[in-house]
Amino acid sequence: MIPSTISLSTFGSEHLEGALRLSRQAGWPHRLEDWQMALDLSTGFVALDTNATTVLGTVLMTRYKRDVATINMVIVDEAGPHRAPARML
Numbered sequence: 001m002i003p004s005t006i007s008l009s010t011f012g013s014e015h016l017e018g019a020l021r022l023s024r025q026a027g028w029p030h031r032l033e034d035w036q037m038a039l040d041l042s043t044g045f046v047a048l049d050t051n052a053t054t055v056l057g058t059v060l061m062t063r064y065k066r067d068v069a070t071i072n073m074v075i076v077d078e079a080g081p082h083r084a085p086a087r088m089l
Contacts, residue, residue, distance in 0.1 A: 006084050007052060011044035011060065018046070018055025022075045038062070038073050047076075047085030057085035 009015075016035050023030040044060035057076040063069045076086045 005050040056080045059089040
């Protein structure tokens with residue numbers, strides 16, 4: 001898969017199952033509820049495959065103050081094309 005076949009989209013609730021799949025793949029302890037809470041508190045993006053059906057990567061940003069934030073939930077599919085989604089995110 002080359003970068004032109006990967007798209008970025010705003011991270012929405014429809015991407016939570018895909019994000020959960022990635023965190024389980026990586027051995028993270030996050031549950032679906034954890035992802036939902038992170039999404040509720042944050043904004044972010046997902047990298048999607050050609051058909052925009054499979055989540056290949058995620059990144060969230062949680063603001064604390066006007067000029068303070070953290071970048072979190074950065075993960076890329078172990079089986080996918082590592083560099084392309086990571087660089088895009």
